[in-house]
Amino acid sequence: MSQIHEPGKGRGGEAGTASLSRRRFLSAAGIGAGVAAAAPLSAVAARAAAPDPNIVPVPDWTKTLGVGVNNNPYGVPSKFEKDVVRREVEWLTASRESSVSFTPLYALDGVITPNGLCFVRHHGGEAEIDPDKYRFMIHGLVDKPLVFTLDDIKRMPGRVNRAYFLECAANSGMEWRGAQLNGCQFTHGMIHNVFYTGVPLRAFLDAAGVKTSAKWVLAEGADASVMTRSIPLHKALDDCLVAFAMNGEALRPEQGYPVRLVVPGWEGNMWVKWLRRLEVGDQPWAQREETAKYTDLLADGRSRRYTFIMDAKSVVTSPSPQAPLKHKGPNVLSGIAWSGRGTIKRVDVSLDGGRNWTTARIEGPAMPMAMTRFYLDFDWDGRELLVQSRAMDETGYVQPSKAELRKVRGENSIYHNNGIQTWLVHGNGETENVEVG
Ligand SMILES: Nc1nc2c(c(=O)[nH]1)N[C@H]1C(S)=C(S)[C@@H](COP(=O)(O)O)O[C@H]1N2
Numbered sequence: 001m002s003q004i005h006e007p008g009k010g011r012g013g014e015a016g017t018a019s020l021s022r023r024r025f026l027s028a029a030g031i032g033a034g035v036a037a038a039a040p041l042s043a044v045a046a047r048a049a050a051p052d053p054n055i056v057p058v059p060d061w062t063k064t065l066g067v068g069v070n071n072n073p074y075g076v077p078s079k080f081e082k083d084v085v086r087r088e089v090e091w092l093t094a095s096r097e098s099s100v101s102f103t104p105l106y107a108l109d110g111v112i113t114p115n116g117l118c119f120v121r122h123h124g125g126e127a128e129i130d131p132d133k134y135r136f137m138i139h140g141l142v143d144k145p146l147v148f149t150l151d152d153i154k155r156m157p158g159r160v161n162r163a164y165f166l167e168c169a170a171n172s173g174m175e176w177r178g179a180q181l182n183g184c185q186f187t188h189g190m191i192h193n194v195f196y197t198g199v200p201l202r203a204f205l206d207a208a209g210v211k212t213s214a215k216w217v218l219a220e221g222a223d224a225s226v227m228t229r230s231i232p233l234h235k236a237l238d239d240c241l242v243a244f245a246m247n248g249e250a251l252r253p254e255q256g257y258p259v260r261l262v263v264p265g266w267e268g269n270m271w272v273k274w275l276r277r278l279e280v281g282d283q284p285w286a287q288r289e290e291t292a293k294y295t296d297l298l299a300d301g302r303s304r305r306y307t308f309i310m311d312a313k314s315v316v317t318s319p320s321p322q323a324p325l326k327h328k329g330p331n332v333l334s335g336i337a338w339s340g341r342g343t344i345k346r347v348d349v350s351l352d353g354g355r356n357w358t359t360a361r362i363e364g365p366a367m368p369m370a371m372t373r374f375y376l377d378f379d380w381d382g383r384e385l386l387v388q389s390r391a392m393d394e395t396g397y398v399q400p401s402k403a404e405l406r407k408v409r410g411e412n413s414i415y416h417n418n419g420i421q422t423w424l425v426h427g428n429g430e431t432e433n434v435e436v437g
């Protein structure tokens, strides 16, 4: 496990050099050492403002030419970032074709999930679809059944770009009966947030002409699992997208290449990948994924039907078990919040298990049904912390504690766990997943 370092007392190597340069600069500038110790933030700023080229030796990478252009025609991250990868939980699924890998939230910042790190969930393996042979069909209660090629979809008027989070309803599901998994990658990593390019589903429904008796649509995937979900017509006509790009490039194969359905704010299972057909009907189809799965078993043994919307939720991504605190003094706490009901309005952070709360700084765009980033700049004196975050959305809904959630939902549930997460930060900075009473 990692060790704790005082600010300025590096681990040796480069960090040691940096602290030496700070001390030397400070004396050269006539700033007292006492002041520097008491004001590490201003010391950091002062060092950045007045570099002395004689203090930091010219590093090796400056002495030789670097790698030429296009060494890697499709760029990859620095080799020093090799641990920032999707990970699995071994015991969770029996087969890799019906499995899930988790987004490394602890290592990410900002609001956009890089394409190669988006968690992947599929039930029958990843379909490999030739874009030239791809077809999307609309039929059922329509005036005119239609079939679209990928080119047809890209020629549709009204193309849009929208950022949305996709959260699997089972995200945090393993935590229903208590703290389980040691890392926000595993407790909260069934979420990603990307910019989709696509065409409103409404355009396709309008083109086909929806009959007045229509109330539901069925979306079906072309993969071996033939994923099928019933979606109320009003949602289909409201903000769903037929998307063919994510973060500016074609969808990744694992995210449904060449076309997936985007169902903003609603549970991830409905975002059918490798979208093959849309059937218009007058009642839901009662498919497996909306009956046996993705329903919430309540304490009295009854199941709650159709929990489509993902309620407001948040998690502190750093510090967290995979991102322990390393320095006493100034630190930046970072986290994400999201709500399927609109924009995130406020996030509060507690460092003492929910007794006292401080409103965090929301930074960057806070878009409806998209991941929102928050920060809390704080000083750590080495005390044990119980770190929590609590999101509030534009409807005034406040993320509940796990105890509040269990009062309403009992302990049988797996899905739709949006309870407040607690991280225990020990005096040495190591951090673990706990629950407070
Ligand atoms: N065709 C198809 N679509 C699918 C699935 C699937 O197995 N097949 N899995 C669903 C589930 S359960 C989730 S949570 C999301 C995951 O999307 P992602 O793999 O892009 O993260 O896709 C949904 N769409």
Ligand SMILES: [Mo]
Pocket: 121, 167, 168, 169, 170, 268, 269
């Ligand atoms: Mo899911």
